[in-house]
Structure formats: structure tokens, C-alpha cells
Amino acid sequence: MPDAARTAVLRDAIGLGVAVGLYGVAFGAAAAAAGLDAWQALVMSLLMFTGASQFALVGVLGAGGSALAAAGSALLLGTRNTVYGVRLLPLLRPRGLGRVGTAHWVIDETTAMAVAAPDRRLARVAFLATGASVYLLWNATTVVGALGSAALGDTAQAALDAVVPAAFLALLWPRLRTPFPEAAVQRRVALGGAVVALALTPFVPAGVQVIAAVVAVALAGRPRPRAGVAA
């Protein structure tokens, strides 16, 4: 395998880990604001290890939602990792116990890097390097965010309250812009999800409106022949 290609993969993996690490600080702070202690925030990053689901869980709790609503939204967002696994299987071909370990690192970033690699060997390098880099930094920065926010006063708490919706918007944003597949349809579904959630807020227990917003997926319409796939 050409050394230059391998070096490029490793460099991108580290870069991605640093970028994701910034989200880790935001997650740790959001978890603390939602009432999780630093251990609970860290265990989530260690064991759940899928950012959008983790944010959703603490977001629903922070909005006053029940444990069931929080778990439901985390699991709904976790379904995309199932699709990633299907895509990664022919590239990584994990066997036996390797499959159990590989599964833990099946997330947005590792999938994007492995699928983009030019061949199977580099796909494996990309998956492992990205997984290691993101795992390490995500967990380390979760602790920083969780402990850091404990020292916040009233005004800083108001700042943190404003950071959480902004963090969700930053997670959502790339899905709404080209070159993301069917970005216009994604925008329609996103708008629908927001409208459904706000319309239901006065009438349902907190958190339930977030799960109910999945009905907006119907706005995507029927499957298209050879529809684009999200990575």
C-alpha cells in the first residue's frame, strides 16, 4: 500500500478526532446541565459512543422529559448505525469476536472514512484509526465539559442553555446542505419535524414531542429507484 495514502488517512483520522472532541466538551456540559453527574456522562461516552444519540438523551432530559422518552429518542437516532454496519461489513469483514468489538466503533465518522478509502486495506486502517482517535478524544473531552460546567454561575448557565440548541443545529446543518444526498428533501423533513414538535409541546409530556416528530419522515415521500444514500 502506498505510504502517502496511509499517511493521509491517519492525518484525517486525527483531524476528525480533534473536531469531534469539541463536540465532546459540548456534550459533557449539556449532560451536566441535564442533571447527569460526571461519571454518568463519561459512561455514556464510553459505552453508547454515538454522539447524536447521546445529545438527544440529555437534551430530552434537559427539557424535562421522562427516561423512556430520552431512551426512545437515543435509540431512534441510533438506527442509522445499523445501516452503517451493513455498508461496512463487506469492507471490514469482521469475524467472531472481532464483530463484537468492531460494532462499538460503527458511527458517522468511522463509516464516512472507511467508505471513502480507496481500497479494502486502507478502509480497515481508516476505520480503526478514526475509531481510536474519535473514541479517545470524545471521552476525554466529555469529562472536561462535565466537570467544567459544574463551576458555572448564573450567567454562564444562561450561556450554556443557548449553546445546546446551537449544538443540535450544528449537527443538523450539514444534512441540509448540498452535497448531502437529497438536501432539499432533508430540509423539508427537518422543517416538518420542528413544526410537529412545537405544535405538540403544550399537549404532550416533555420529550414525547421529539419522538413524535419522526412522522415528518413521511414528507420524504416514496423510495426512489437508486436513491442516494447518506453517509
Place this chain on the structure above:
Amino acid sequence: MSSGTMWTLVLGASLGCYLLKLAGLSVPARWVEQPYVARTVDFVPAALLAALVAVQAVASEQELTVDGRLAGLAVAALALALRAPFIVVLVLAGATGALVHVLA
């Protein structure tokens, strides 16, 4: 929420999310690649993340309120449209929220 409930939630949801990952490496690909299943999974994040943006920005329990969070979100959207890096987006949103809190 009690500490025991919180731990049950953290561990249970983590296990569920792990099993969803493992399922992708274990079930026959054609189950997941059904056109309707694939289409739903492709669009669930947009619907849910947008719902979370909206709820986090204006909901307080079951009421809709306008405060520094919405101002922060507007500034964040502007920053994202101008291709600002993630950390800049968060700092601007946080500063806006704090400013509104101090002025209000």
C-alpha cells in the same frame, strides 16, 4: 430523577444503541436495504435533530417561551451559514444567550 433511574437509563440506552450497531454487522443486508426501511433511516436524523433544535430553543416544560436561547440559535444559524467552525458557532451562541440574560 433518582440516581438509580439515571444509571438504568444510561446503561439501558447504551446497550440498546450498541445492539443497533451490532445488528448492522449481523443481520442479512437485505433486511436493512428494503427501500422503505432505508428511506426512513436516511431521514430520521433530520426530523429528530430539527425537533430537538426547536424544543431546546423555545420549550420550557410544556410552554413555549422566547428568551436568550432563541437569540443564540439565530446567531448560530447565521454563523453556520457563513461557514464558521463549530467552536465559533457555540461560543457566539453562548455569548448571545449570556448577553440577553444580563440585559433582561
